Amino acid sequence: MKKPFDLNADYQPAHFEFTPAFMDKARAAISLYPRGRQKSAVMPLLDLAQRQIAQEGAKATPPYGGWISRAAMDHIAEILDMPKVKVYEVATFYSMYNLAPVGTYLVQVCTTTPCWLCGSAEIVKACEDRLEIGMGETTADGKFTLVEVECLGACVNAPMVQVNDDYYEDLSAGAMTEIIDTLAEGMKPQAGSQKGRKASMALSGPTSLEKQAKKAGVA
Amino acid sequence: MPKITIDNTEIEVETGTSILQAAEQLGIEIPRFCYHDRLSVPANCRMCLVEVEGGPPKPVASCAMACGEGMKVKTDSDMVKKARKGVMEMLLINHPLDCPICDQGGECDLQDQAMGYGFDRSRFHENKRAVPDKDLGPLIKTSMNRCINCTRCVRFAEEIAGTPVLGQFHRGEDAEIGTFIHELVGTELSGNLIDVCPVGALTSKPYAFKARPWELRKTESIDVHDALGSAIRIDARGREVMRILPRLNEDINEEWIDDRTRFSYDGLNKGRLDRPWIRDPDTGKLREASWDEALSYTAHRMEGIQGHEIAALAGDLADVESMVALKDLMTALGSPHLDCRTDGALFDVAERTGYLFNSTIAGIEQADAILLVGTNPRLEGVMVNARIRKAWRDKRVKIGLIGEEADLTYPYKHLGTGSRDLDKISEFFSGAERPLMIVGAGVFARPDGLALHHMMSEMAQKSGAVKEGWNGFNILHRAASRVGALETGFMPGKNGKAFEEIIQGTRNGSVKALYLLGADEFDARSLIGWQTFTIYQGHHGDRGAARADVVLPGAAYSEKDGIYVNTEGRPQMARRASFPPGDAKEDWKILRALSETLGKTLPYDTQAQLRARLFKEWPNLADFGVVHSPSWAAFGEKGKIAEDAFENPVKNFYLANAICRASGTMKACSEAFVQSQSRPYAEAAE
Numbered sequence: 001m002k003k004p005f006d007l008n009a010d011y012q013p014a015h016f017e018f019t020p021a022f023m024d025k026a027r028a029a030i031s032l033y034p035r036g037r038q039k040s041a042v043m044p045l046l047d048l049a050q051r052q053i054a055q056e057g058a059k060a061t062p063p064y065g066g067w068i069s070r071a072a073m074d075h076i077a078e079i080l081d082m083p084k085v086k087v088y089e090v091a092t093f094y095s096m097y098n099l100a101p102v103g104t105y106l107v108q109v110c111t112t113t114p115c116w117l118c119g120s121a122e123i124v125k126a127c128e129d130r131l132e133i134g135m136g137e138t139t140a141d142g143k144f145t146l147v148e149v150e151c152l153g154a155c156v157n158a159p160m161v162q163v164n165d166d167y168y169e170d171l172s173a174g175a176m177t178e179i180i181d182t183l184a185e186g187m188k189p190q191a192g193s194q195k196g197r198k199a200s201m202a203l204s205g206p207t208s209l210e211k212q213a214k215k216a217g218v219a
Numbered sequence: 220m221p222k223i224t225i226d227n228t229e230i231e232v233e234t235g236t237s238i239l240q241a242a243e244q245l246g247i248e249i250p251r252f253c254y255h256d257r258l259s260v261p262a263n264c265r266m267c268l269v270e271v272e273g274g275p276p277k278p279v280a281s282c283a284m285a286c287g288e289g290m291k292v293k294t295d296s297d298m299v300k301k302a303r304k305g306v307m308e309m310l311l312i313n314h315p316l317d318c319p320i321c322d323q324g325g326e327c328d329l330q331d332q333a334m335g336y337g338f339d340r341s342r343f344h345e346n347k348r349a350v351p352d353k354d355l356g357p358l359i360k361t362s363m364n365r366c367i368n369c370t371r372c373v374r375f376a377e378e379i380a381g382t383p384v385l386g387q388f389h390r391g392e393d394a395e396i397g398t399f400i401h402e403l404v405g406t407e408l409s410g411n412l413i414d415v416c417p418v419g420a421l422t423s424k425p426y427a428f429k430a431r432p433w434e435l436r437k438t439e440s441i442d443v444h445d446a447l448g449s450a451i452r453i454d455a456r457g458r459e460v461m462r463i464l465p466r467l468n469e470d471i472n473e474e475w476i477d478d479r480t481r482f483s484y485d486g487l488n489k490g491r492l493d494r495p496w497i498r499d500p501d502t503g504k505l506r507e508a509s510w511d512e513a514l515s516y517t518a519h520r521m522e523g524i525q526g527h528e529i530a531a532l533a534g535d536l537a538d539v540e541s542m543v544a545l546k547d548l549m550t551a552l553g554s555p556h557l558d559c560r561t562d563g564a565l566f567d568v569a570e571r572t573g574y575l576f577n578s579t580i581a582g583i584e585q586a587d588a589i590l591l592v593g594t595n596p597r598l599e600g601v602m603v604n605a606r607i608r609k610a611w612r613d614k615r616v617k618i619g620l621i622g623e624e625a626d627l628t629y630p631y632k633h634l635g636t637g638s639r640d641l642d643k644i645s646e647f648f649s650g651a652e653r654p655l656m657i658v659g660a661g662v663f664a665r666p667d668g669l670a671l672h673h674m675m676s677e678m679a680q681k682s683g684a685v686k687e688g689w690n691g692f693n694i695l696h697r698a699a700s701r702v703g704a705l706e707t708g709f710m711p712g713k714n715g716k717a718f719e720e721i722i723q724g725t726r727n728g729s730v731k732a733l734y735l736l737g738a739d740e741f742d743a744r745s746l747i748g749w750q751t752f753t754i755y756q757g758h759h760g761d762r763g764a765a766r767a768d769v770v771l772p773g774a775a776y777s778e779k780d781g782i783y784v785n786t787e788g789r790p791q792m793a794r795r796a797s798f799p800p801g802d803a804k805e806d807w808k809i810l811r812a813l814s815e816t817l818g819k820t821l822p823y824d825t826q827a828q829l830r831a832r833l834f835k836e837w838p839n840l841a842d843f844g845v846v847h848s849p850s851w852a853a854f855g856e857k858g859k860i861a862e863d864a865f866e867n868p869v870k871n872f873y874l875a876n877a878i879c880r881a882s883g884t885m886k887a888c889s890e891a892f893v894q895s896q897s898r899p900y901a902e903a904a905e
Contacts, residue, residue: 007400
């Protein structure tokens with residue numbers, strides 16, 4: 001579980017405003033919807049707020065990852081001319097919105113049945129050993145937050161974790177430790193399957209639709 | 220117009236009718252939790268499942284499925300029963316089943332429907348979820364474990380009340396209802412959340428653990444806290460009023476009431492006058508007295524005072540019978556100095572159309588342009604405001620305001636602040652088929668009231684608010700007694716003094732005796748001259764009693780059968796739910812007794828005789844619940860109009876009359892919502 005929303009926490013900023021660059025993106029998102037239906041843009045705007053905070057957090061010491069403060073939600077409600085409470089509803093519904101500060105890298109380990117059958121318990125242990133934190137905790141340097149999540153829909157390449165925007169699949173304990181090492185050094189590990197699998201194809205190559213696979217250059 | 224068969228009965232319904240509504244028309248009851256006739260349809264409780272033959276091979280939520288031509292619906296097939304039982308079992312998984320200690324027990328939808336669809340044991344062995352309770356203010360008690368997430372409260376707050384502060388947060392097992400940022404639900408309609416909640420999650424805080432529904436004696440009555448006369452049900456146990464609930468009246472309050480109506484009842488038991496009091500002329504203190512003593516003392520003090528030196532004022536909560544009795548007594552004594560407008564308002568009452576809410580409250584929905592003049596209907600007539608909001612919600616009707624700006628729960632155009640902006644009415648109404656103007660009665664509480672009244676009459680005619688088949692000129696009164704008093708002529712007679720002149724008279728000695736019939740809405744203590752002999756008749760030891768030389772204890776609206784005429788001119792009967800405390804008596808009886816002591820015995824011995832006298836002179840009043848619409852005629856007097864801004868007369872919604880001021884609940888509301896200044900509609904406390 002991620003840290004829950006806390007209205008009175010001292011980390012809640014009093015003020016939030018989109019930077020001009022993000023405001024442009026917000027306007028682009030709003031323009032996708034008909035006039036008068038601008039509140040449909042609440043989800044992209046929440047995401048933009050989270051990304052803006054992540055950008056600011058990357059430069060801070062200690063660094064932090066993207067999250068959405070109350071001030072940000074209120075700001076979005078104002079932009080979209082909708083009741084604040086409706087923004088809170090959306091923000092609390094979706095698990096990809098963080099309502100409390102997280103580390104720069106949000107490591108979300110899937111432990112739902114298929115991943116668990118393929119050894120997610122070892123992945124969890126590898127993370128905990130490498131980061132020296134438990135589930136739901138953040139490392140002292142503010143770089144990593146470790147959480148357990150339900151199915152992320154990549155069961156075919158189980159076990160898997162999601163770190164910020166990327167999926168890392170076909171993991172082993174070793175591969176997991178390596179990914180964290182790479183991230184800790186500030187570099188970006190190769191996303192996707194860690195065993196060289198193409199998309200969700202069988203490891204040994206295509207077992208059906210062989211012609212098409214060849215044509216697409218993945219076999 | 221699709222034809223549909225429900226349980227082998229055919230029915231033709233309007234296009235867009237849901238299966239649930241069609242079944243209701245046939246008298247077939249379909250269980251439901253989230254569906255409410257006056258709210259949007261989320262279809263999330265799944266209790267109203269039915270089977271549609273030839274439709275999808277699964278149960279269908281009847282509240283959200285529109286009737287289609289030739290549909291064959293079964294509401295009690297085995298499939299339906301199994302589905303509903305499954306839903307009920309799911310709902311009860313996390314429900315605490317604490318009915319024995321739940322205030323909703325005995326009138327709970329979940330309890331009732333569990334009798335029909337519940338299983339007699341639980342198959343759920345895990346822990347039930349626990350949800351923290353929320354603080355929603357001094358009126359609503361929460362027990363969120365009981366919540367089944369139907370979201371009726373969320374939809375009510377957003378759609379009807381227009382104050383979207385409630386929401387459903389998180390999801391799945393963690394889903395919970397709340398305000399998220401620990402706000403109070405600061406709407407004057409918040410009590411209705413208790414009624415819409417189908418379980419015991421939202422219950423009444425003042426009523427908590429007080430009574431069970433089956434112990435209560437239920438009396439159907441009407442409300443007197445504003446001039447609308449909302450339909451209410453008074454639940455009493457013994458002499459004590461335990462709670463007040465709304466009753467359906469499509470013409471006025473639909474099925475809602477405001478918080479003042481619902482929660483001020485504890486004021487009926489506090490600060491009551493339960494015996495007569497006489498002010499000792501030597502010490503200046505009130506002392507207890509018997510009825511005989513009080514009446515003969517009054518007669519003794521009235522000796523030698525001429526008829527034209529006596530005046531009478533009727534307060535905001537007086538019933539028509541007692542006002543007519545007082546008027547008859549004053550006429551017998553030879554006094555023309557009567558007034559009911561204790562706010563000092565001046566308007567012409569020669570034409571009924573000049574002081575009534577002519578379009579009727581339900582008529583607001585027909586209007587295509589609404590202009591508010593010098594009124595904040597959210598504070599002066601909550602149900603009128605709810606209607607305006609409804610008109611805005613359904614049709615996005617154009618709304619304008621001349622007067623003080625306030626949060627009215629719907630957007631409006633602010634045209635101006637005072638009388639000099641009245642000429643913008645025509646422009647605002649141009650192009651409207653049925654323009655409607657609502658003028659707050661408080662507008663006329665200024666010296667140029669009569670001229671202003673005349674100007675309004677002209678503006679209404681000129682702007683098209685009044686035309687063939689449509690009368691959109693409305694006065695919104697605030698006092699329950701007012702229109703009844705105007706109808707029966709509780710007004711200055713020939714050469715009679717109006718309110719301000721009576722007050723002047725007490726100071727210059729021309730008014731030697733003053734009779735206050737529940738008149739508490741002005742500062743009697745500082746305004747009434749010291750030498751005037753003042754009699755106060757009423758039910759609360761409030762402002763009037765504080766000044767009086769003789770206090771005669773009367774009955775509150777819940778303790779007498781009395782006629783009240785609402786702002787539309789609709790006479791209605793308030794019924795007795797309990798008896799007045801101690802020696803207090805019904806008001807007309809007090810006047811009848813006093814008239815005998817004064818040697819001017821009123822010619823009626825029973826209330827029936829008094830009513831017969833009343834109906835003979837004003838036959839309209841005998842038609843309870845009916846509005847006799849007057850025809851249009853010009854009113855008011857031409858005169859010079861000052862350019863002052865209109866002021867909203869309601870300073871504190873929760874402390875508007877003697878009953879509210881005695882009520883602890885209303886005081887708590889005033890502190891939480893008005894004095895904290897955090898509510899947009901709240902103004903500084905009095």
